[in-house]
Amino acid sequence: MAPITFLLAVFFTSIGAGTVGAVLGLGGGILLVPILTMFFQVDMHYAMGASIISVIATSSGAAAAYLATGLSNVRIGLFLVMATIAGALTGALLSDVVPVPWLEIVLGLALAYSAVATLQQLNVELPGDVPDDRLAVRFGLEGVYYDRRLAQEVKYRATRVGRGFAAMYGAGVLSGLLGIGSGAFKVLAMDHFMRLPMKVSTATSNFMIGITAAASAGIYFARGDIHPLIVAPVSIGVLLGAYFGTALMGRMRNTTVRKAFLPVVVYLALSMILRGLGIHFP
Amino acid sequence: MSPRACGRESTPGAGIERLIARVLFWGGLLGVALMLVGLLLWALQGGLQSHVLEVRRTIRSGRSDRPPGVFVSLPEVTGSLTARPPDPLAVVALGVVVLLGTPVVGVAAAIPAFLRSGERRYAAVAGIVLSMLLANLLLAGGAG
Numbered sequence: 001m002a003p004i005t006f007l008l009a010v011f012f013t014s015i016g017a018g019t020v021g022a023v024l025g026l027g028g029g030i031l032l033v034p035i036l037t038m039f040f041q042v043d044m045h046y047a048m049g050a051s052i053i054s055v056i057a058t059s060s061g062a063a064a065a066y067l068a069t070g071l072s073n074v075r076i077g078l079f080l081v082m083a084t085i086a087g088a089l090t091g092a093l094l095s096d097v098v099p100v101p102w103l104e105i106v107l108g109l110a111l112a113y114s115a116v117a118t119l120q121q122l123n124v125e126l127p128g129d130v131p132d133d134r135l136a137v138r139f140g141l142e143g144v145y146y147d148r149r150l151a152q153e154v155k156y157r158a159t160r161v162g163r164g165f166a167a168m169y170g171a172g173v174l175s176g177l178l179g180i181g182s183g184a185f186k187v188l189a190m191d192h193f194m195r196l197p198m199k200v201s202t203a204t205s206n207f208m209i210g211i212t213a214a215a216s217a218g219i220y221f222a223r224g225d226i227h228p229l230i231v232a233p234v235s236i237g238v239l240l241g242a243y244f245g246t247a248l249m250g251r252m253r254n255t256t257v258r259k260a261f262l263p264v265v266v267y268l269a270l271s272m273i274l275r276g277l278g279i280h281f282p
Numbered sequence: 283m284s285p286r287a288c289g290r291e292s293t294p295g296a297g298i299e300r301l302i303a304r305v306l307f308w309g310g311l312l313g314v315a316l317m318l319v320g321l322l323l324w325a326l327q328g329g330l331q332s333h334v335l336e337v338r339r340t341i342r343s344g345r346s347d348r349p350p351g352v353f354v355s356l357p358e359v360t361g362s363l364t365a366r367p368p369d370p371l372a373v374v375a376l377g378v379v380v381l382l383g384t385p386v387v388g389v390a391a392a393i394p395a396f397l398r399s400g401e402r403r404y405a406a407v408a409g410i411v412l413s414m415l416l417a418n419l420l421l422a423g424g425a426g
Contacts, residue, residue, distance in 0.1 A: 002330075003329070003330050004330050007321075053378055053381060053382070056310075056381050056382065056384065056385060057310060057313070057314060057381060059306070059385065060306045060307065060309060060310025060311075060313075060381065060384050060385070061307075061310050063302075063303070063306050064303040064304070064306040064307035064310065065303070065307075067299040067300070067302055067303040067306070068299065068300060068303040070299070072299075074298060074299050074302055074392070075404055075407075078389070078392070078404065078407050078408055078411055079407055081411055082407060082410055082411055082414070085411065085414040085415070085418070086414065088418075089414070089417075089418070139403065139404075210306070210384070210385040210388075211385045211388075211389060211411065211415065213385075214382055214383075214384075214385040214386055214415060215414065215415050215418040215419075216418065217382050218382065218418065218419045219418075219421070221353075221354065221378065221379075221382065222354055222355065223354070224352050224353075224354045226352070226353075226375075226378055227349070227351070227352055228317075228320065228321075228351045228352070228353075228371045228374035228375055228378070229321075229324075229351065229371070229374075231317070231374070231378060232317040232318070232320065232321045232374045232377070233321070235313070235314050235317055235377070235378075235381065236314050236317060236318055236321075239310060239311075239314045
């Protein structure tokens with residue numbers, strides 16, 4: 001493949017990944033790494049380096065728009081990101097101690113359970129009244145946004161914050177142990193445990209993934225895993241895609257976002273369980 | 283989409299959201315703009331004709347086989363920018379550094395904003411997050 005063809009192909013692929021990442025709160029890395037390695041024969045280290053930088057690009061583009069519209073909740077994001085970064089540090093420290101295959105199987109089973117839970121509330125547009133939570137009241141973990149699709153102002157309040165915080169810590173540990181992004185886990189913790197509206201969950205995840213990615217991206221940079229000729233077309237494409245994604249999500253229903261999210265959870269669950277069993281899965 | 287151009291906002295203390303949104307928006311844009319400029323300069327200097335893209339699967343056994351344009355520290359980037367002629371791929375790397383620092387600056391900017399709006403608890407939360415980020419960056423420097 002000629003260099004110009006390669007750069008343009010990676011650029012246009014990244015626009016698609018950025019759009020999907022911005023809507024689902026994943027950052028696009030989950031799509032980019034397999035695409036770059038399988039279809040473009042990019043070295044795995046460079047693909048992961050480009051992916052982590054693309055997460056920051058998606059987050060910068062998408063979170064900026066979501067914060068301004070009130071979809072992303074900065075207080076909930078900052079509160080939970082403490083758990084994620086602490087978990088990532090713990091994971092990095094435990095990486096030589098914990099048997100990773102067992103962990104992958106446990107994580108895969110937890111994700112499979114989450115997929116079933118997501119399926120059960122597939123058509124729930126808004127969470128409605130939720131039980132009072134001491135931590136949510138104390139930290140003011142609530143908000144309001146104008147839903148353009150529903151043409152109404154939506155007020156929401158977090159519940160079961162302790163479980164959400166623990167899930168975020170777990171997501172961080174896995175992130176540090178396995179070197180994976182944890183956007184999907186963040187969305188699940190906010191949607192499933194804390195009962196936030198799905199769009200608030202993905203938008204807040206977009207804000208958080210940029211912070212957690214920045215925490216680990218320095219390591220990728222120092223290791224020499226960031227190749228300028230891959231990261232440039234990826235970041236430019238992903239940022240453009242993130243702007244398209246934010247415009248798109250404002251017009252989507254919470255249920256549509258959840259339906260688009262479900263296959264990702266199923267894929268991740270299968271991928272984790274098979275990896276834990278020693279079967280290679282992209 | 284400019285953060286100012288987006289929808290309605292009615293939550294109290296929305297100024298903090300707007301401030302972080304601006305930092306993320308302009309930081310992201312600056313980082314990506316630098317990457318675009320670097321890529322264009324690289325192409326104009328004949329990169330597309332002469333440069334073999336060493337991005338395919340390669341056997342990597344350490345820094346000695348690092349392909350040209352892969353930087354691992356800020357001094358390396360600034361050194362290549364101030365060299366004559368400057369390395370266009372160092373401009374791309376500078377964009378990476380700007381992008382990498384954008385969320386950190388966003389969190390740092392939130393601390394005085396929370397203090398001004400009387401939300402000491404969240405100023406402390408943002409302070410803890412910032413400390414963790416800086417600790418991670420220091421660890422990364424040590425790893426490199």
